[in-house]
Amino acid sequence: MCSRDCCSGQTGKPGNSCADKKKGKGLSDEEKIVPTPQSLLYPYEVIQEIADFIVKGSGMRPRIGIICGSGLGSLADIIQDAKxxxxxxIPNFxxxxVEGHAGKLVVGNLEGACVMAMQGRFHFYEGYPLAKCSMPVRVMKLCGVEYLFATNAAGxxxxxxxxxxxxxxxDHVNMLGFAGNSPLQGPNDPRFGxxxxxxxxSYNKDLINKALEIGKAxxxxxxxHVGVYSCLGGPTYETIAELKALRLMGVDAVGMSTVHEVITARHCDMKVFAFSLITNKCSIEYDDKRDQEANHEEVMAVAKNRQKACCELVSRLIREIHAMPPSGTQAAKTGV
Structure with a gap:
């Protein structure tokens, strides 16, 4: 707390008064903290450097990007000829x-299509700003990706x-955005969007309908189901009151990811398909039973049991996309 002697200049030490500190006088370079807008954490040139590293290292330009949610890393395990x-x-990555997120980027072929998959995403609750959580989506874009598949475990x-x-x-309800937090904060680079x-x-209707047909087959x-997802900051699971409020807003499932990745993907004009694996039922009634409380072990166990169905759904949908002609931009990038 500021004292009377401090601001009246009685300390006798230049640079130590509150007024001086506010002006930055007497502070070392390490003490001068200048906030960096989120969008400047990874400028276009740095994203391009990461993308070039991946394309050169893999010898491929992927058309489809996949983000594997908690316990769904097996989606990347079925990729063939994988790098x-x-x-x-990876430079600047x-x-x-988080347990269940292997921390690997896999590039290869799936159902004839060139894909890149993230075995592990980055979360706001890990201490990363949203621009850093979503940065890999922009890397995918500069690698040549047209379609983003985002998966998650949800309540x-x-x-x-x-x-x-x-x-x-x-659709989604962006609760982090309600609080003024967006991966697009700061100066906008029109080269992205x-x-x-x-x-x-935001969510491609043709891909949703095709996925429903595949599910029937x-x-x-x-x-x-087809529903609305909401992302909260975590790492705590939601209170009963919060869950009731979300339900009143029309939310069907809740998690701690995906929304900011979708925002970033749509900003750079990628087509998006996303789904939630329901790993626990959220209780919206007050109950003293501890077995109603969500936990990460349950999430991982359910994801493991359902990974075969999830992998087949994604594989069949990628097969459908591979049959479609690439866009002009992607066609121009077939060379590595």
Whole structure:
């Protein structure tokens, strides 16, 4: 706390008064903290450097990017002719710290298509700003990716949802955005996208409909839903009051990821398909039973049991996309 002697200049030491400190006088370079806008944490040139490293190291330009949610890293394990990059060995790349996130980037072929998959994402609750959490999406874009597949483990708020169900996301409620936190904060670089991107049709309707057809062919249509997802900051699971509020807002499932990645993907004009694996039912009634409390071990166990169905759904949808002609931009990037 400031004292009377401090601001009246009685300390006798220049640079020690509150007024001097506010002006930066008497402070070392380490003590002068200048906030950096999120969008400047990874400028275009740094993203391009990371993308060039991956393209050169893999010898491939992927068309589809996949972000594997908690316990769903097996999606990357089915990639053939895979080139694996550990996050810590990729220049300027963060490191995932959460169990169930291997921390590897895998580039290879799946159902005839060239894909890149993240085995482990970055979360706001790990201490990373949203721009850093979403940075790999921009790397994917500069590698040539047109489609983003984002998966997550989520708690089911909709009472019709059962553990093990798959919810195809057709919209989201951005709770972090309500608090003024966005991966697009700071100066906008038009090389990525516009200053004010629209998010009305963030989730590709054609891909959702195709996934529903695939689910029916797989015989899992009774375990599939189309719903609204919301991302909270974590790492705590939600209170009863918070879950009730989210349900009143029309939210069907809640987690701690994906939304800021989708925002970043849409900002740079990528087509998005996303789904939540419902790993626990959220209780919206007050109860003293501890077995109603969500826990990470349960999330991992359910994801492991349902990984085969999730992998098949993604594989079949990628097969459909591979049959579609690439866009002009991607066609121009076929050379490595």
């Amino acid at each position: 694996v990059f550990e996050y810590e060995k 963060p490191v995932s710290t 089911g708020i909709n009472p019709k949802y059962m553990v093990g169900d798959i919810m195809l996301m057709h 516009p200053r004010f991107p629209a998010l009305v049709n 797989m015989g899992i249509e009774s375990n599939m």
